[in-house]
Structure formats: C-alpha cells, structure tokens
Amino acid sequence: DGGITQSPKYLFRKEGQNVTLSCEQNLNHDAMYWYRQDPGQGLRLIYYSQIVNDFQKGDIAEGYSVSREKKESFPLTVTSAQKNPTAFYLCASSIRGVAGNTEAFFGQGTRLTVV
Amino acid sequence: AQSVTQLDSQVPVFEEAPVELRCNYSSSVSVYLFWYVQYPNQGLQLLLKYLSGSTLVKGINGFEAEFNKSQTSFHLRKPSVHISDTAEYFCAVSAPGANNLFFGTGTRLTVIP
Numbered sequence: 001d002g003g004i005t006q007s008p009k010y011l012f013r014k015e016g017q018n019v020t021l022s023c024e025q026n027l028n029h030d031a032m033y034w035y036r037q038d039p040g041q042g043l044r045l046i047y048y049s050q051i052v053n054d055f056q057k058g059d060i061a062e063g064y065s066v067s068r069e070k071k072e073s074f075p076l077t078v079t080s081a082q083k084n085p086t087a088f089y090l091c092a093s094s095i096r097g098v099a100g101n102t103e104a105f106f107g108q109g110t111r112l113t114v115v
Numbered sequence: 116a117q118s119v120t121q122l123d124s125q126v127p128v129f130e131e132a133p134v135e136l137r138c139n140y141s142s143s144v145s146v147y148l149f150w151y152v153q154y155p156n157q158g159l160q161l162l163l164k165y166l167s168g169s170t171l172v173k174g175i176n177g178f179e180a181e182f183n184k185s186q187t188s189f190h191l192r193k194p195s196v197h198i199s200d201t202a203e204y205f206c207a208v209s210a211p212g213a214n215n216l217f218f219g220t221g222t223r224l225t226v227i228p
Contacts (some may be wrong), residue, residue, distance in 0.1 A: 004158075033215075042205060042220040043159075058215065073184065077168060079142065090158055103149075106158030 002027045005084045006091050006107035012115050013078070013085065016083075020108045023091035030096050032074035033104065036060060037088040049074055050096070078112065086114050117142040117208045120221035128196055129227050136222045138206030139179075139203040148189040149207040149216065150180055159205060165189060178202070201226045 004025045013019045031050050035043040045058030049068040063082025068074055074093075078085045080103065091107040118141045128134045142145060147166050151159040170182040180191045189206060193203025206219040 006158075009156075042218040042219055043216075044218075045215050048214060056214070067205075092159075103161050103164065104159075106151075106160070108158045109155070109156065 002102045004091055004093055004105055004107035006089075006110050008110060009108065011110055011112045013112060015114055018077055018079050019112065021078070021089055021091075023074045023076065023107060024072055025074075025091075025093045025105075025107075026072060027093055027095075027105060028071070029093035029105070030071070031094045031102075032068070033092040033094075034058075034064070034066065035090045035092065037090055037109075043090065046076065053109070057061070085112055086090045087112060116148060117213065117217045118209055118216055119173060119206050119208050119219035121206055121222050123222050124220065125223045125225065127225045127227055130198055131195045133194050134192065134196050134200075134224065135205050136206075136224065137138060138189045138191065138219060140187050140189060140206075140208045141188075141221045142208060142210060144210050147211075148180075148182060148191070148210045149209070150174065150178070150191050152176075153203045153205065153221075155202075162191070162204075196224070196226050200224060200227050 007022045034046040044060050047066045049055035065077045077078040089110045092104040094102045094104045149164045150162040153159045158195045163172045165172045165182045173179045178193050203221045203223050206223050207216040
C-alpha cells in the first residue's frame with residue numbers, strides 16, 4: 001500500500017539532545033512537508049521541500065533542520081536549540097507543491113516529549 | 116497571505132443530529148479550501164476540497180461544505196452525525212502560487228450517544 005510512514009510513533013528526549021524523526025513516502029510525490037501541532041494552535045509549517053536536494057523554511061523553522069537527499073525521505077532533526085520541542089509532529093507529501101489542485105497526504109505522526 | 120479562522124474550538128452534538136462546523140478565511144487572491152479530519156493520535160485525512168466550479172462540495176463520510184465568496188466562508192455540514200464522527204476537524208486554505216496550506220486551529224466534534 002502506498003503511503004507515508006513516520007517513525008517512531010512516540011519519542012522521548014532529554015533536554016539538550018538532538019533527535020531525528022523519520023518520514024518516508026512511497027507515493028512518488030515531489031513535495032514533502034513537516035508540521036508541528038500543539039493543542040489549540042492547529043498545524044504550523046516547519047520546513048518544506050519541493051524537490052530533492054532543496055528545502056525551504058516554514059513559519060517556525062528555528063531549532064529544526066532537515067535534509068532531502070532522496071525523493072522518498074525527509075527526516076526532521078529537532079536540535080537542542082528548539083526551546084519547547086514537546087509536540088505532535090506530522091509529515092505530509094503532495095504530488096507537487098500545494099499550490100494548485102493537489103492534496104496533501106499525512107503520516108500518522110510522531111509524539112515527541114522532552115523529559 | 117492567507118489565514119483561516121475556526122471560531123468554535125469544541126462542538127458537542129447528539130447522535131443523528133445535524134452539525135455545522137464554521138470556517139472563515141482571509142485572502143486577497145482566489146483560494147483553494149480544504150477540510151481535513153484527524154482521529155486521536157493519527158494524521159490528517161482529507162474530507163473534501165474546493166478548487167473551483169460548484170460552490171457546494173461533497174466529501175467522504177456524508178460531509179459537505181459550501182463555499183461562500185461574499186462571506187469568505189467554507190462551513191462544513193453533515194445532516195446526521197454518528198459516534199464515529201467524533202474527531203478534530205481542520206479547515207485549511209491555499210492559493211495559486213503558494214507553497215503551503217494554512218490551517219485553522221481546529222474544531223473538536225464530540226458526538227454524544
């Protein structure tokens with residue numbers, strides 16, 4: 001089945017540690033996105049990538065980094081510079097950029113908790 | 116830039132009753148509008164979308180929405196809800212040339228038996 005796989009589902013991090021969230025898609029989509037979800041705040045865009053080896057900052061990129069070395073993969077690293085990383089992280093992809101009549105497909109999310 | 120307002124953070128409704136979830140958007144250009152549903156601890160699933168054409172859009176699970184340009188609204192409706200409709204619903208907007216979806220803060224629909 002085609003889809004987006006995020007791992008792990010739950011992740012615990014100690015303060016000061018970097019952690020990497022995995023996102024893989026087998027939909028052959030060009031564009032991929034990372035969103036952060038906090039209660040009562042909806043989804044906010046962290047980073048997006050329209051094509052391999054290219055990515056752009058979203059609204060809340062500080063304290064995060066990404067790479068896009070393969071079309072299928074778009075890992076997100078939460079660095080120690082992110083002061084409040086506890087949140088639900090969602091990865092998404094679309095055939096091309098969301099502009100136009102394209103639909104975004106979402107993974108099941110990773111819940112990150114700082115302990 | 117685009118933005119979305121979902122005024123109702125929580126909507127309780129009895130089973131088999133109708134429901135309307137409100138969504139208003141702000142944009143200086145033409146827009147594309149989406150409704151997504153999120154079940155607990157899961158990702159988002161597309162319910163329906165408005166791109167152009169007929170202002171009444173039908174989606175999955177018996178939901179529909181109507182695009183009203185003069186009122187800049189895209190309210191989601193269902194004539195008779197089921198327990199399984201209990202979830203969080205997000206309205207989102209995009210526009211030609213944009214690279215992002217702008218989401219509202221969500222409405223938690225709780226269906227009461």
